[in-house]
Amino acid sequence: MFMVGQGERVLAIGPHEDHHCPRCDEVRPFEPQLRYKFGEFDLLFGFVYDKRYQLACTQCNHGWLLDTRLTERELGRIPIPLRLRFGFVVLLVLVAGLGAAAYAIKAGP
Ligand SMILES: [Zn+2]
Numbered sequence: 248m249f250m251v252g253q254g255e256r257v258l259a260i261g262p263h264e265d266h267h268c269p270r271c272d273e274v275r276p277f278e279p280q281l282r283y284k285f286g287e288f289d290l291l292f293g294f295v296y297d298k299r300y301q302l303a304c305t306q307c308n309h310g311w312l313l314d315t316r317l318t319e320r321e322l323g324r325i326p327i328p329l330r331l332r333f334g335f336v337v338l339l340v341l342v343a344g345l346g347a348a349a350y351a352i353k354a355g356p
Pocket residue numbers: 268269270271272275304305306307308309
């Protein structure tokens with residue numbers, strides 16, 4: 248049986264930086280974050296959507312979006328589990344493989 252789940256994660260990806268926060272109207276520490284949503288099937292195969300990098304005020308969560316390509320280049324890696332990043336591809340390959348096997352059996356010698 249398939250179990251389907253979904254969730255959202257926020258990861259800190261660097262040291263805090265001080266910026267003036269327009270909402271707090273004060274200089275606050277801002278945290279660079281990666282926020283993403285994900286879905287998963289059977290807790291094994293997953294996929295990521297709505298991924299974004301942001302700089303968020305640690306007090307009120309107000310913040311700015313960061314440029315994805317630039318941020319990933321600076322990070323040098325994408326801090327999302329491989330299972331979620333490529334799980335869906337693995338699932339598709341498995342399904343395609345099973346489909347091909349079933350076809351081969353049905354077609355017979
Ligand atoms: Zn703030």
